[in-house]
Amino acid sequence: MPIGRLHHLIVDCPEPAVEGRFWSAVLGQPITFDDGDFVVVSADTTSSGLAFQRSAQHRAPTWPDPAVPQQMHLDVMVDDLAVATDAVLALGALPLRGDHVFADPAGHPFCLIPRPGWAAPVHPGVEPAGAPPPE
Template sequence: MTGVTGPIGRLHHTIVDCPDPAGLAAFYSAVLGLPITYRDEDFAVVATSSRASGLAFQRAPGNRPPTWPDPAVPQQIHLDVMVDDVPAASAAVLSLGATPLPGTGVFADPAGHPFCLIPRPGWAPPVADGTMPG
């Protein structure tokens, strides 16, 4: 790229289309242990604070859930969630309304978006202690 010497912008939110923003925000708030920092009828945000970027959910009338791994309806978005203990985390997300999909550690959230529970990499602090890398 010619003439660009630095970043053009910074990631604000990752937006997920869904039929029920408040419901999906509540799901990910529980999965990630983060508060819902904004909510209205058509939009909700889960983040570390109201001044931080985060994961946002936007009402999308007629949204069709992905059919992963079948590419008929693409996955649209995919989140990897690092966890200390995959079996324990699997049980926890199932209790929150996730649905297991083919593949170890692969689930669908309540709106049908696939997400993976991945073992915490060695460089990351334990998830259970609440420490955020940085």
């Protein structure tokens, strides 16, 4: 029997509103709470999600340089890596070393990964680039 259930993953950052808008756009989920110092992105007000809290002393990760470790990173599954890459770059992500590895506006690394076969499409009805035509 579990002890509990995940409420939110809390991420320190200098500007919670900036992080909230970025991840809201990447994940297609709304900002469900914002008090200026704490912003939540989740499917709705009763679902777990990502939360961003103001940290005046935040030091952005310098990964892969170990001077400041990556602290955390998210893997974001996508239907089409090329389309998703263009989209996150347009939102302000910065490319890092490695294929499909980026930093969000506060410097937190994240990876775009091809959607695994067991997962439902992120965008049902949209075939990823290079996918064979349906039979």
